[in-house]
Amino acid sequence: MLTDSPALLVDGLRKRYGDRDVVSGLSLRAARGELTAVLGPNGAGKTTTIECCEGLRRPDGGRVEVLGLDRTRPENAAELRHRVGVMLQEGGLPMAPHAGAVLRHVASLHDRPEAAGPLLERLGLTTVARTRVRHLSGGQRQRLALACAIVGEPELVFLDEPTAGLDPQARLAVWDLVRELRAAGTSMVLTTHLMSEVEELADHVVVVDRGASVAAGRPAELRGAPHVRIAPPPGTSAATLAADLAAALAQHAGLDTCAEAGGVVVRGTRMDAAVLAVVARALADTGHGAAEVALTRPTLEDAFLSLTGRELRADAA
Known part of the structure; x- marks a missing residue:
């Protein structure tokens, strides 16, 4: 086992x-013991990429290594099934059995049958343990799918929209559990459209667009630095x-002024x-005291929209 290699x-x-090229030369890394968020607009290729990493699709080219093993080699499939947990957005759950029976069965496959009960309780599923999966709410199925993905104590977990459809209390419970897993050394790859989820959980972010990675880094790195924005x-x-203000601020070293998007930054x-x-004083001294001034702290959503564009695309679901 190559412990010095990345988790993915x-x-x-x-x-x-x-x-049609859905993924075209995409590259990314997910470090061990960290949560890596993969972001992208619908149709960007992120789901296909993750499915290739999970072994659900076979790539047409390139390299995919999971826990140091070549994901495309059939002889690695059995070992990776025991070392990798997968939570699909649609759950991939059988509909007929009871929720508790499903989780106990998955736990038994990992020689951890005793883990099912505590996990059901932790995720608020004890009261529906004897309810057939088809009768669970969407949020309950999401939590059951998460339980199935982590009950085997995998080294790497793929989480696809883990809190979609959850109420605020359930979302916070899932976030707490994810933090505990990461603190215990579990590597995680998260796909989500919730920027707040990424801000709360991610150590590293990869932005995917049009089949390729367009940016990667820590959330703070992608957000960028605060700046002053001025509306003329x-x-x-x-x-x-911009010209008047730049002249007025010339004596203040380290400040850069430029016109940008109809305003001044x-x-x-x-x-x-x-x-x-x-x-504000420089604006007043140059006769622009009526300008609107604000100290702006960019968000991850700002960075995401800047990297991928704001238009609604025809291939967006």
């Missing part, structure tokens, strides 16, 4: 459906305001209330 390594992955007063162009190594006051 994807290098130059390619997958084609008919005449009526009758003043952003270019004029001031960036620097330190962005706080003191800098905001300096900018």
Whole structure:
């Protein structure tokens, strides 16, 4: 077992459906003991990528290594089944059995039958343990699917939209459990559309768009630094305001002023209330005191939209 290798390594992955490239040379890494979030708009290729990593689809090219093993080699499949947990968005659960029976069966496959009861209780499923899966609510099925994915104490878990359809209390319970798993050394790969979930849980983020990875890093790195954003007063162009403000701020080292997206942005190594006051004074001194000024702290959603665009695409579900 190659413990010095990443939990997941994807290098130059390619997958084609008919005449369309769904994944075209995508690469990503997920470190051991961390939670890596894979983000992308619908149709970006992230689901196909993860399915290749889970062994549900066979890539047309590139390399996929899971826990140091080549995912495409049939002789590795049995070992990876015991070392990897998979939670699918649709659950992949049998509908006829009782919820408790499903989890106990999965637990027995991993020689951990005693783990089913505590996990049902932890995820609030004890009262529906004797309810057939088809009669569970969507949120209950989500929690059962999560329980099935982690009951075998896998080294790596793939989580696909783990809190979709959950109420706030259930979502927080799942987040707490995910944090505990990570603290215990479990590696996780998360796909979700909830930016708040990524902000709360992710150590590392990979953004996928049009079949390739377009950015990767810690959440704070992708968010970017705070900046001052200024809306020009009526009758003043952003270019004029930027030029006047840049001249007024020239004596303040480390501040950069530029026109951007119809306004003016001031960036620097330190962005706080003191800098905001300096900018406000410079605006007043240059006759632009009516401009609207705000200290803006970018969010992960801002970074995501900047990287992938804001338009609704025809292939978006």
